[in-house]
Amino acid sequence: MANIILQCFYFMLPVYFANMAPVIAKKINFLKFPIDFGREIKNKPILGKNKTFRGLFFGVIFAIIISYIQYYLYKNGILFDLAMIDYSSWLLLGFLMGFGAIFGDLVKSFFKRRLGYEPGKPFVPWDQTDFVIGALIFLFPIVKLPIDKIMIIIILSFILHIIVNHLAFYTGVRKEKW
Ligand code: CTP
Ligand code: MG
Numbered sequence: 001m002a003n004i005i006l007q008c009f010y011f012m013l014p015v016y017f018a019n020m021a022p023v024i025a026k027k028i029n030f031l032k033f034p035i036d037f038g039r040e041i042k043n044k045p046i047l048g049k050n051k052t053f054r055g056l057f058f059g060v061i062f063a064i065i066i067s068y069i070q071y072y073l074y075k076n077g078i079l080f081d082l083a084m085i086d087y088s089s090w091l092l093l094g095f096l097m098g099f100g101a102i103f104g105d106l107v108k109s110f111f112k113r114r115l116g117y118e119p120g121k122p123f124v125p126w127d128q129t130d131f132v133i134g135a136l137i138f139l140f141p142i143v144k145l146p147i148d149k150i151m152i153i154i155i156l157s158f159i160l161h162i163i164v165n166h167l168a169f170y171t172g173v174r175k176e177k178w
Helices: 002-027 054-073 090-114 126-139 146-169
Strands: none
Touching: 002 054, 002 090, 002 126, 002 146, 054 090, 090 126, 126 146
């Protein structure tokens, strides 16, 4: 069981880095404009000012870099037992994981705005799972995981997200605890 959890964690690393990328890249003044171009539906932002092209760009880049590193390790037999998949298609894998993660986050923000939550306000459990669901859906055409692993991934990611966000909050990396 411990081994399966570790495999799930290793599998999800590109997704986790994609999800952290927008926060890490916050200080960079590149593509720093909102994906909804500041537009509104019924006086509410479509996605909100916090969802930028910068976040999308770095999310995809981070996931591709981690996926490449995993391919490199896999090819050289390093951490081979942790790998659940063949990493030969690292570019496609990384792209789908990164784009899927950020897309999931955008879909969440779309519904969050419709329900009237301000950007940055907690929206449990969707803040913790949007990127995971998005990435798994985008990956589905090339990686079909059994349902038990999907459940482990969702629960594990939910717990890790809360721990990492709280750490980021207390170290000043993030402005919100959730
Ligand atoms: N971010 C970004 N581009 C994205 C996603 C996030 O630039 N596509 C940055 C923003 O600076 C944002 C921070 O990362 O404030 C944290 O992201 P997140 O928690 O996902 O967004 P929230 O601010 O909570 O907004 P929402 O309420 O829409 O989830
Ligand atoms: Mg948030």
